[in-house]
Amino acid sequence: MAPGLRLLRGNVGLMVAPVVIAIAGVLLAVRVGGAEKDFSEASALQWSERLWPQLRRHIELTMWSTFWVLIIAIPLGILLTRPRLKFLAGPVLTVANSGQAIPAYGLLVLLAAWLGTTFSTAVIAFTIFAILPVLRNTMVGLDQVDKSVIEAGRGMGMSRRRALVSIELPLAVPVILAGVRTALVINVGMAALAFLIGGGGLGETINSGLKLQRDLTTFTGAAMVALLALTVDWIAAVAERVLRPRGL
Amino acid sequence: MSGITNWFEYVGDRWSDVWGASWDHLMLVIQVMIVATVLSVAVGVAVRNNATLRNIALGVAGILITIPSLALFTIFIPIVGLGFKPAFIALLLYAILPILRNTITGLREVDPNVLESARGMGLNGTQRLIRVQLPLAWPVILAGIRVSTLITTGFAAIATLVAGPGLGIFIKDGLRRLGLPLSMESVWTGTIFTILLALALDLVLSTIGRFTTSRGVR
Amino acid sequence: MNQSDTTEPMIRLDRVSKVYPGQSSPAVAELSLDIARGEVLVLVGPSGCGKSTTLRLINRMIEPSNGRIIFDGEDVTGVNPDLLRRRIGYVIQQIGLFPHMTIADNVATVPRLLGWKKDKIRARVDELLDMVGLEPNVYRDRYPKELSGGQAQRCGVARALGADPEVLLMDEPFGAIDPITRDRLQNEFLRLQSELKKTIVFVTHDIDEAMKMGDRIAILKESSQIAQLDKPEHILAYPVDDFVDDFIGSGSTLKGLSFERVRDLELSPYPMIRHNAGHAQARRVLDEAPQRWLLVLDDMDRPLRWVNDSHLDRTDRPLRDLGHPVRAKVEPNATLHDTLEAMLTSMAGCACVIDKRGSLQGVVEIEALTDVIRRLRANARKHYEDENGQSQPTGTPS
Ligand SMILES: Nc1ncnc2c1ncn2[C@@H]1O[C@H](COP(=O)(O)OP(=O)(O)OP(=O)(O)O)[C@@H](O)[C@H]1O
Numbered sequence: 023m024a025p026g027l028r029l030l031r032g033n034v035g036l037m038v039a040p041v042v043i044a045i046a047g048v049l050l051a052v053r054v055g056g057a058e059k060d061f062s063e064a065s066a067l068q069w070s071e072r073l074w075p076q077l078r079r080h081i082e083l084t085m086w087s088t089f090w091v092l093i094i095a096i097p098l099g100i101l102l103t104r105p106r107l108k109f110l111a112g113p114v115l116t117v118a119n120s121g122q123a124i125p126a127y128g129l130l131v132l133l134a135a136w137l138g139t140t141f142s143t144a145v146i147a148f149t150i151f152a153i154l155p156v157l158r159n160t161m162v163g164l165d166q167v168d169k170s171v172i173e174a175g176r177g178m179g180m181s182r183r184r185a186l187v188s189i190e191l192p193l194a195v196p197v198i199l200a201g202v203r204t205a206l207v208i209n210v211g212m213a214a215l216a217f218l219i220g221g222g223g224l225g226e227t228i229n230s231g232l233k234l235q236r237d238l239t240t241f242t243g244a245a246m247v248a249l250l251a252l253t254v255d256w257i258a259a260v261a262e263r264v265l266r267p268r269g270l
Numbered sequence: 271m272s273g274i275t276n277w278f279e280y281v282g283d284r285w286s287d288v289w290g291a292s293w294d295h296l297m298l299v300i301q302v303m304i305v306a307t308v309l310s311v312a313v314g315v316a317v318r319n320n321a322t323l324r325n326i327a328l329g330v331a332g333i334l335i336t337i338p339s340l341a342l343f344t345i346f347i348p349i350v351g352l353g354f355k356p357a358f359i360a361l362l363l364y365a366i367l368p369i370l371r372n373t374i375t376g377l378r379e380v381d382p383n384v385l386e387s388a389r390g391m392g393l394n395g396t397q398r399l400i401r402v403q404l405p406l407a408w409p410v411i412l413a414g415i416r417v418s419t420l421i422t423t424g425f426a427a428i429a430t431l432v433a434g435p436g437l438g439i440f441i442k443d444g445l446r447r448l449g450l451p452l453s454m455e456s457v458w459t460g461t462i463f464t465i466l467l468a469l470a471l472d473l474v475l476s477t478i479g480r481f482t483t484s485r486g487v488r
Numbered sequence: 489m490n491q492s493d494t495t496e497p498m499i500r501l502d503r504v505s506k507v508y509p510g511q512s513s514p515a516v517a518e519l520s521l522d523i524a525r526g527e528v529l530v531l532v533g534p535s536g537c538g539k540s541t542t543l544r545l546i547n548r549m550i551e552p553s554n555g556r557i558i559f560d561g562e563d564v565t566g567v568n569p570d571l572l573r574r575r576i577g578y579v580i581q582q583i584g585l586f587p588h589m590t591i592a593d594n595v596a597t598v599p600r601l602l603g604w605k606k607d608k609i610r611a612r613v614d615e616l617l618d619m620v621g622l623e624p625n626v627y628r629d630r631y632p633k634e635l636s637g638g639q640a641q642r643c644g645v646a647r648a649l650g651a652d653p654e655v656l657l658m659d660e661p662f663g664a665i666d667p668i669t670r671d672r673l674q675n676e677f678l679r680l681q682s683e684l685k686k687t688i689v690f691v692t693h694d695i696d697e698a699m700k701m702g703d704r705i706a707i708l709k710e711s712s713q714i715a716q717l718d719k720p721e722h723i724l725a726y727p728v729d730d731f732v733d734d735f736i737g738s739g740s741t742l743k744g745l746s747f748e749r750v751r752d753l754e755l756s757p758y759p760m761i762r763h764n765a766g767h768a769q770a771r772r773v774l775d776e777a778p779q780r781w782l783l784v785l786d787d788m789d790r791p792l793r794w795v796n797d798s799h800l801d802r803t804d805r806p807l808r809d810l811g812h813p814v815r816a817k818v819e820p821n822a823t824l825h826d827t828l829e830a831m832l833t834s835m836a837g838c839a840c841v842i843d844k845r846g847s848l849q850g851v852v853e854i855e856a857l858t859d860v861i862r863r864l865r866a867n868a869r870k871h872y873e874d875e876n877g878q879s880q881p882t883g884t885p886s
């Protein structure tokens with residue numbers, strides 16, 4: 023049995039999910055392909071001209087914002103759990119938590135007005151939005167590492183930095199990864215709003231469906247976004263398993 | 271700081287609109303949260319003792335929250351049309367997971383020894399649930415309700431895209447007229463009042479928590 | 489409630505078995521056991537032998553796979569377990585107080601379930617808290633997290649006694665408590681039981697606790713098989729097999745002495761003399777007796793000094809200034825264990841038995857103790873041999 027498969031054994035959900043997603047994708051394609059379309063619908067649902075570029079743009083938006091989230095949130099999380107900066111941890115988490123109350127829609131438009139309606143504006147907005155889960159999980163993950171294990175390492179002569187790299191971080195990886203997965207999912211969802219500020223993505227299709235009052239178009243866009251989100255979540259779940267240190 | 275003064279002027283001029291949209295927003299969120307809470311707690315209670323049902327319930331709620339909000343808002347339009355309904359359904363489906371997850375966690379985290387002694391004293395299943403498990407799980411459940419309320423209030427701003435009620439209308443209007451006079455004030459209004467609403471609801475919930483949580487488990 | 493005569497056991501287990509699903513060997517196999525009214529029966533045995541399972545079968549926390557449980561003359565194998573449990577107090581090691589309820593509400597749980605009136609519940613709660621040594625005015629409105637371990641366990645006992653059940657089941661109630669507090673709780677519990685006269689089934693894995701608490705002890709091995717069931721002193725004096733012998737461990741003879749009292753000894757004569765007698769007379773008394781020491785008494789017959797041959801030789805000071813002071817004094821209801829301890833510290837190797845005023849009642853010599861030990865062993869052996877033909881010496885003692 024391939025090592026990948028072995029990792030998946032025991033988690034039926036992980037095995038079934040891609041099959042279900044694939045079936046749903048095929049059903050959607052058949053439904054859309056077989057439907058009778060008027061001119062505007064046909065042009066909105068064209069694969070190579072519309073849907074495929076939007077899908078690619080959607081994925082790009084997701085990847086870039088997730089990349090920046092990781093670059094910012096993980097080091098910040100590490101810093102905030104170091105003894106010297108620990109006093110900041112509480113306030114930062116409180117602020118980040120209340121940040122959940124900011125409506126994504128409003129933030130997006132405000133940033134667009136300030137920075138212009140571009141791809142990077144969208145990426146910046148989504149990055150801000152998805153930082154919280156990764157930051158929180160990094161801090162929680164590092165915090166919950168058994169203090170006696172760190173003590174033991176320090177007792178054997180490890181420096182603080184060494185203990186962080188070879189004990190704390192590996193032990194915190196599962197929790198951090200869970201945060202990353204959440205961030206990915208949030209970003210796929212946010213990317214669907216990028217169309218509002220000319221950032222592209224599958225939101226365009228949904229939007230044209232809404233504007234032209236063509237339910238099939240709206241539904242196709244929504245379903246594709248949903249399937250993409252589920253796929254990304256599945257990939258992240260698999261990555262979570264594969265990257266988790268053995269023995270945890 | 272003429273920006274801020276302008277904004278206050280803007281809000282003052284349209285106070286009845288702002289108030290009306292805030293009220294609609296609030297009502298949408300409250301209705302969603304009541305239904306979501308009842309539904310999630312009921313499901314959590316029903317599945318708490320069965321690992322398979324539990325995983326199914328959490329799995330479904332997990333899939334729902336994974337689906338992007340815009341997709342969830344729009345995917346039901348072919349069935350229920352535009353307006354309040356698709357917004358309500360989407361927000362409801364979104365609000366379930368945090369409450370459901372916390373209900374299950376809270377119920378399962380009740381010290382088995384406490385349950386053992388409750389059983390040993392002759393409390394039947396319903397009595398154990400109502401007198402012991404739910405009160406002990408309540409702080410955790412309420413934490414889930416608070417997270418859900420925050421998320422729901424924020425997402426409710428998107429409801430306007432499917433012609434739903436709420437403060438999102440100010441953001442949409444501002445965006446439509448971006449660059450024209452008063453467009454930014456409009457966006458700020460939608461954003462700030464949504465945040466204020468979320469924080470106010472959170473404050474109410476945390477106050478409720480203070481009065482409904484036993485001193486023994488605080 | 490049926491009017492039952494006093495010889496009928498409070499609880500009878502009739503060939504009760506329990507096999508947990510998915511396990512090959514039973515946790516309890518064909519256990520038959522009678523528990524008399526008002527007795528403390530201790531179940532003791534190594535970890536995993538099925539003590540807790542046996543206990544939990546009685547209040548039907550788990551359902552037996554086989555067999556019947558008769559409670560107060562009534563077969564309860566089929567009754568509503570919740571109603572049954574309200575009639576049986578249940579105390580566990582982890583206590584399981586309801587953290588969200590005050591102490592008063594915790595204690596009031598079962599009376600509330602039974603629908604008692606408010607006033608009656610209030611009075612009952614205060615009475616119970618008082619009974620277990622928790623001042624009601626101080627503790628009534630506290631929450632469990634505001635109690636120490638010992639206080640929490642007292643509260644657990646009070647709660648179990650809530651509706652005045654006739655039967656109390658206790659699963660290692662003092663297991664998680666520090667030794668000093670445990671000792672105090674045990675003593676308080678014994679005092680309480682001497683007033684309440686409940687029927688108690690008490691589980692422990694600590695043989696010393698079993699000896700201290702039990703009217704009778706059932707030593708269990710694998711699958712709740714009874715290795716020996718008897719009064720503690722019989723078990724100590726006559727362990728029926730190697731398993732029991734190993735389980736009660738070394739020092740069983742010494743432990744056995746805790747169950748005998750000085751007042752039941754027959755004391756042999758001991759040479760003694762008043763403090764104002766002369767040396768010559770003292771020498772004469774000492775020479776006539778087989779013992780090597782002479783006990784000097786004051787005018788009130790209170791023991792003063794131990795004097796021997798060599799002391800008398802050297803000087804002619806008054807007897808009351810000679811030899812060694814008498815320290816080893818015990819009262820008639822002291823245990824032989826304490827008496828032996830006193831003797832070991834005494835110069836003469838003897839303990840003086842004194843009454844309340846301090847007057848001598850007699851002297852305990854080591855031979856008296858060895859006699860007792862011999863007698864205990866003989867009695868216990870006879871007790872088991874009288875039940876000849878019975879391969880398992882588990883019957884009730886005469
Ligand atoms: N719920 C259960 N399911 C399956 N097996 C169980 C269960 N409870 C107990 N057992 C098994 O039954 C046997 C007896 O367990 P029990 O708890 O009665 O032992 P015990 O004498 O009370 O031990 P201890 O002194 O450690 O408390 C053990 O082998 C245990 O593993």
Ligand SMILES: [Mg+2]
Nearest residue numbers: 539540541659
């Ligand atoms: Mg046990």
